[in-house]
Amino acid sequence: MADLSLSRTEMLLLSGTANRPLAEEIATFLGQPLCEVSIRRFADGEIFVRIDENVRGQDVFIVQPTNPPAENLVELLLLIDAAKRASAARVSTVIPYYGYARQDRKDQPRVAISAKLVANLITTAGAERVLGIDFHQHQLQGFFDIPVDHLYASPVFVQHYRQKQLKDLVVVAPDVGGAKMARSFAKRLDASLAIIDKRRPSANIAEVVNVVGEVEGSDCLIVDDMIDTAGTMTEGVMALKRLGARDVYCCASHALLSGPAVDRLNASPLKELAVTNTIQVPESKRFERLTMLSVAPLLAKAIRYTHSDQSVSSLFD
Numbered sequence: 374m375a376d377l378s379l380s381r382t383e384m385l386l387l388s389g390t391a392n393r394p395l396a397e398e399i400a401t402f403l404g405q406p407l408c409e410v411s412i413r414r415f416a417d418g419e420i421f422v423r424i425d426e427n428v429r430g431q432d433v434f435i436v437q438p439t440n441p442p443a444e445n446l447v448e449l450l451l452l453i454d455a456a457k458r459a460s461a462a463r464v465s466t467v468i469p470y471y472g473y474a475r476q477d478r479k480d481q482p483r484v485a486i487s488a489k490l491v492a493n494l495i496t497t498a499g500a501e502r503v504l505g506i507d508f509h510q511h512q513l514q515g516f517f518d519i520p521v522d523h524l525y526a527s528p529v530f531v532q533h534y535r536q537k538q539l540k541d542l543v544v545v546a547p548d549v550g551g552a553k554m555a556r557s558f559a560k561r562l563d564a565s566l567a568i569i570d571k572r573r574p575s576a577n578i579a580e581v582v583n584v585v586g587e588v589e590g591s592d593c594l595i596v597d598d599m600i601d602t603a604g605t606m607t608e609g610v611m612a613l614k615r616l617g618a619r620d621v622y623c624c625a626s627h628a629l630l631s632g633p634a635v636d637r638l639n640a641s642p643l644k645e646l647a648v649t650n651t652i653q654v655p656e657s658k659r660f661e662r663l664t665m666l667s668v669a670p671l672l673a674k675a676i677r678y679t680h681s682d683q684s685v686s687s688l689f690d
Contacts, residue, residue, distance in 0.1 A: 402673035439472035457499035469651035589617035
């Protein structure tokens, strides 16, 4: 195996304020400290960014998810610009959660394709590579005119559920669009597959119409890429329980947990919700049945492989 410590330039790891604990964990796995950065607000709310170390000729990686508020995206853009203007050799953005990903098409008149606009902003700011985890749609990679490494949180979840040694497991897709992801989980966990047929009368409102597949008497695992207001997830849990499922587990890569999400999840009969730390979940949104899994080892390996020009896809072989 090649020596990962060898490279033409030195690696430098920066972090915005959106998910500093994740960046610190990544830095620990990489065995190097985070670069010193000053980020503060002026009296009028404008963001000031300054990199407090020399980055000339360095291979810079900026860790910053772009979940709301919008200041997180602005911070990322300013950090990219600061690194480019300081003569960094290369600037790569590590975006554990890519915000605005659901606005990826013009499905009604006079709306913005926000996912494409954000990609343009990141590229124009000076990023030369993007590392992301579980984009809402795979085609988001095509919105960028720079290389994109699309990572998957599935190995983290698969390891977690293998340790539970669940019997007669059924992996459940929350909708038809999630069938491919659920099928991948089912294959790795030696489980069967079911699909929830749902309709969405309006944004953030989901209604379960039917469940395709046999779930009676089985443990079920609903897999999704994100959990926002938890409407889809909790409706799915209750539908599975009505059909005789034993214990219902849920997992989602990105825990937005907006609005009534925590109340809905607490009131639902789910056994456990497992999420990753792509988004920093505040203590106020944590509850007893919430399990946090770390993607720091995965991102650290991806960063190291990128830095040493090795194949990132080998992480999923």
